Amino acid sequence: MRSNVGEQFSRVPATDADRAVEGRPTRNEVLSFWEDRYGIPPGVFEAHRFWEKGSGKLWAFSGDAPEGTEVEALGITFLRVRQEHWKPTTDAVQRFGRHATQNVITVDAETARRFIAGEDQPVDWDGEWGYLIVAHELADVREPIGVGLYLHGELRSQIPKGRQRSV
Amino acid sequence: MILERYRGLIDSFDAFRDACDRPLPSVVRVNTLKASIERVERALADGGYAYEQCSWYPELLRLSTDTPGNSWPYVHGWIYGQEEVSALPARVLSPSAGDRVLDACAAPGSKTTQLGALMDDRGTLIANDANLGRLSALRTNAQRCGVTNLIVNSADAQTLSLAPFGGEPFDHALVDVPCSCEGTIRKNPTALEDWDIDHVRGLSGIQRGILRRAIQATRAGGTVVYSTCTFAPEENEAVLDAVLETERCRIVPFETQLDTRPGVTEWEDKTYDQSVENARRIYPHLNDTGGFFCAKLEVTGE
Known part of the structure; x- marks a missing residue:
């Protein structure tokens, strides 16, 4: 098998049988992750192909590009893989998280403000531990803000520094 | 005062000057x-x-x-x-879902994200910029806006290669070039402090190079929109006039509800092709916006 080339974008293979680079997840595995963890049906990603640049960073891209292209970005950063627990990006959650039906914690206005400012805080949650989609009500509809890591009764904001705001 | 050089081009010059002094x-x-x-x-x-x-x-x-x-x-x-008036060129380009579109000088991404929305996030949108620092801002902005049909590329737009995008020509290109930014005076009151005619002439050469390359990279029948946020004819009509001489294209009229003035065919000792009148000049006092210039070009077969 070939190894991953850090400067190039490569398509994520459809299945195990198509896998040319060791350790690269397949499209089916990626779709299963979103469906099993967050209840997002695979059809939501129908227009998107997943690409890898660098080890373990997947991008979701709906346009056309040649295999191995060396550009700065293809679509949006989407999912960090190649670690024990896969981690969705803030951008992926904001773009696709409306379709989630599980492991979504909807927080009140004050908790949402502290979360987007990057703060960790205690929350009431009796579901699974790990990466949750954190959402709030905006204009009367639930809207995902980003990813929070829930451990030991605490919600740890995963909002990147550059996206943190005091709203 | 630099803007005095445009007195002969602008009716109600006092209203123009007053508008330039007001914040946006x-x-x-x-x-x-x-x-x-x-x-x-x-x-x-x-x-x-x-x-x-x-x-x-x-x-x-x-x-x-x-x-x-x-x-x-x-x-x-x-x-x-x-900025309100900067929403004009993408709207004039008016790409459709599924098109292949180039934004030649894209950072920091206001027009790129606008194009992505006009395309309904379908087709392929290529955002190019030579400046890596500004591209980083573009990436953040495009991601926040959820534009997933976007390729971000870093190259000199004057010599842009199509290879990283598969080699096919574009259906449309937006060419919003680096310019002397005279029209941003309301947002940035120091915009004219470093104004220099040699700088303007240097920019004019770069602008021609970028527009030429974008036309060459666009298919026959496709559209190229050229825009600046400056008043200097050297960076506007003179660039169009030079490119008409060498590239397969023509300048076509476009509709907008904004109050505009036609491109000028004479400036100092120069005269330009009559069709530059199809381009539109926007002065700050006309619509209470920044200053702007916009031209629509159709790429012809020969």
């Missing part, structure tokens, strides 16, 4: 990839922000705050801070 209203564009105008209006109202819709472009909202970046609609990528 804060304007955001609704990112329809993530939210409807109605939903944004509701969220802004809930957050205590007053707003007013721009009649020529319903997605543009004039806001009562100078810091829309600290609002929930901004955090969610529902809105993008964009």
Whole structure:
């Protein structure tokens, strides 16, 4: 098998049988992750192909590009893989998280403000531990803000520094 | 004062000068990839922000705050801070879902994200810029807006290679070039401090190179829109005139509800091709915006 080339974008293979680079997840595995963890049906990603640049960073891209292209970005950063627990990006959650039906914690206005400012805080949650989609009500509809890591009764904001705001 | 050199081009020059001294209203564009105008209006109202819709472009909202970046609609990528008049060129280009579109000088991304929304996030949008620092801002902005049909590329637009995008020509190209930015004086009162005619002439050469390459990279029948935020004919009509001589294209008229003036065919000792009158000049006093220049070119077969 070939190894991953850090400067190039490569398509994520459809299945195990198509896998040319060791350790690269397949499209089916990626779709299963979103469906099993967050209840997002695979059809939501129908227009998107997943690409890898660098080890373990997947991008979701709906346009056309040649295999191995060396550009700065293809679509949006989407999912960090190649670690024990896969981690969705803030951008992926904001773009696709409306379709989630599980492991979504909807927080009140004050908790949402502290979360987007990057703060960790205690929350009431009796579901699974790990990466949750954190959402709030905006204009009367639930809207995902980003990813929070829930451990030991605490919600740890995963909002990147550059996206943190005091709203 | 630099702007005096345009006295002969502008009717009601005093109104022009007065407008240049006034600050600009804060304007955001609704990112329809993530939210409807109605939903944004509701969220802004809930957050205590007053707003007013721009009649020529319903997605543009004039806001009562100078810091829309600290609002929930901004955090969610529902809105993008964009000067009102700078929304014109993408609208004139008017790409369709599924097109292959180049934004030749794309950073920091206001027009790129607007093109992405006009394309309904379908087809392929290529955002190019030579400046890596500014490209980083573009990437952040495009991601926040959820534009997933986007390729971000770093190259000199004058020598852009199509290879990283598969080699096919573009259906449309937006060429919003680096310029002397005279028209941004309301936003940036020091914009003219470093004005220098040699700098303007240097920019004019770069602008020709970028526009030429974009036309060459666009298929016959495709559209190229050229824009600047400056008044200098050297960077506007003179660039169009030079490119008409060497490239397979013509300048075509376009409609807009904004109040505009035609491109000028004479400047100092130069005369330009009559068709540059199809380009539009926008002065700050006409629509209470920044200054702008916009031309629509059709790429011809030969």
